[in-house]
Amino acid sequence: MSDIYDLVILGGGPAGLAAGIYGARSRLKTAILQKGKPGGQAATTSDLENYPGFSRGTTGPELMGHMAKHAESFGAEIIQEEVVDLELNGDIKTLKGRSGKEYRAKTVILAPGAEPRTLDIKGEKAFRGKGVSYCATCDADFFEELDVVVVGNGDAAVEEAMYLTKFAETVTIIVIHDEGILDCNKASAELAFANPKIKWVWNSVLHEIKGDGLVESVLIKNIKTGEISEMQTNGVFFFVGTVPKTEILKGKVELNEQGYIITNDVMETSVPGVYAAGDARVKYLRQVITAASDGAIAAVAAEKYLAEEEGFKERVLNVKEPLMVAFWAPQNEDSIGAVSTLEKIASNKEGKVKLVKIDTYRNQRVAQRYDVKIIPSVLFFQNGQLLDRISGVFNEIDIIEKIANVFSET
Template identity: 45%
Template sequence: MRKVIILGTGPAGLTAAIYLARANMEPLVIEGQEPGGQLTTTTDVENFPGFPDGILGPELMDNMRKQAERFGAEFQRGWVTNVDLSNRPFRLTVEGKGELECEALVLSTGASAKLLGIPGEKENMGQGVSTCATCDGFFYRGKKILVVGGGDSAMEEATFLTKFASQVTVVHRRTELRASKIMQDRAKANDKIDWALNRVPVEVVKNEDGGIQGLKVKNKETGEEELLEADGVFVAIGHRPNTGFLNGQLNMDEQGYIEVTPGTTRTSVEGVFACGDVQDHVYRQAITAAGTGCMAAMDCEKYLEGAATVDWSQSL
């Protein structure tokens, strides 16, 4: 029996671990297949407060983990295949390691960017390929960028990137965009944005220096392949919250993001708390994730100490 188990080791989960460990709650942190979360695929992090010269994503995550361990947080590598939230204590099945029980559960399993699944994409992630304009746009000041996608996310990212890039080209596999009219109109009115529609991404191509040369695409009208030259490729086809293992036991929105009581990290099940990108489809930043991790730890601590004055029947 554990007082609290934390699922996920991104900024949210590690911050929750730091706070809960310092409160003597002896948290057990379960690391999934990607310890450290999305930041482990990011080279330079320049917008996390406290690091004026920036810091490598993996280094930042390693520092946060060491800080949690210093206060007594325990880490265990494993993949949670099933969670039973119907009764207390909650039961978690960890692949190859059996069953765990806990009084409270913090979910910080994050959201994974949807990828194109083409050659050169994963290999160059963080080195010319990105899924976060807010994180990496600054590094492409005065350069040419491709944004792949046709929804609101792609239009938003393309518009944002024009603050830095000399030219932004939107690549979409269809002639018509899926984005809302207002987002399309905003992007089309921007002189820095060009369009490469009806083109299917085939491969991210590197140059002789090891950087990105551009994106090879197939023109659906002619059937021919062509190279769209650029210094960076931003994939903006959406995110997928990592909530499938919950099997619908918590209230979620239509995209699968966990719903929480506004202003808190409380979910629809008493004793279960959600923080980070798994409940945030708007900001998706390391600093906001860390903030909600702190909130989850404090909400969880109050719950475990029996000091909460929440009427759970009125929660989501």
């Protein structure tokens, strides 16, 4: 059984790496499966100004490098592997890699992340790598002393445009809104407005990209007047949001219409033992810090799930002897009295009927599975089978009679 991981994490961006740190530090046997180098989208962002504790001067690749080392320092394995298929139902989940290897795990955290959205503008696909780019850090070098256009006006668009001004002669941002209105944060907007290399085209969208082998010009359409104008440029950078990389998860966990993974606030997906974290999840804010936060929550939830499931299996389901399983709660006085009654009975039975106490608060999943709604409740198990139950307050005689009826040999 040693080849079964306690936790396998799909994706090595900030969400997956944070989950790895928390998982491995809790002594879970943890693996992170990552297609290329760890770091996710954050590793392609040069300027990272708002990750707490790391003031200006930290870059995305640097921070992600530290996170990867941090996860490994606690024992998480980072494995270079692209996951091509997964089987998530059942106690043991299987992830199949492109290499042909299979990874088995008791719990899974899905952190596949997101990738830049494409607009399918005429020429966008044809000129990829020929002047059309979605990655400023990858391609900025090419545009030293040249002119580029940026499409989009959110945080990523404006911040990456600022980065591009370190290389390009001019950076023209095409904005769909009225003059002065940007979707990005105010701090970035102020910096961009003050930057002499940045030029603005308002009320406009990109209509077409033209060139002969390499990008030479763009057609820009003014949405107010409908007028189309041509502008010479050497490059076009698109930052118009992202789409989740959840294609292989379709039909495996519940996704919303846009393909984002649906979770609750402890990162549980629609499948027991499977969690999601980071940009691929339905959420309000997609940033490195919220990805890391998701990862931490998901790993802790996975650890609790394991403890609860394994604990119940070991103490109840794998036991052959007659058992009284008492569901109690420390804040419920009746249940504390009930437990002491049961302890007395168990001791009189001299080991023929044993008592297992389940703290309902810590084991909500098990309580829910057995439909335990009233505290105290006693469930009678033998050979892992639920045979009978008493819900609510009881006296000693009730239990002794029940034991006699349910467990014939005692």
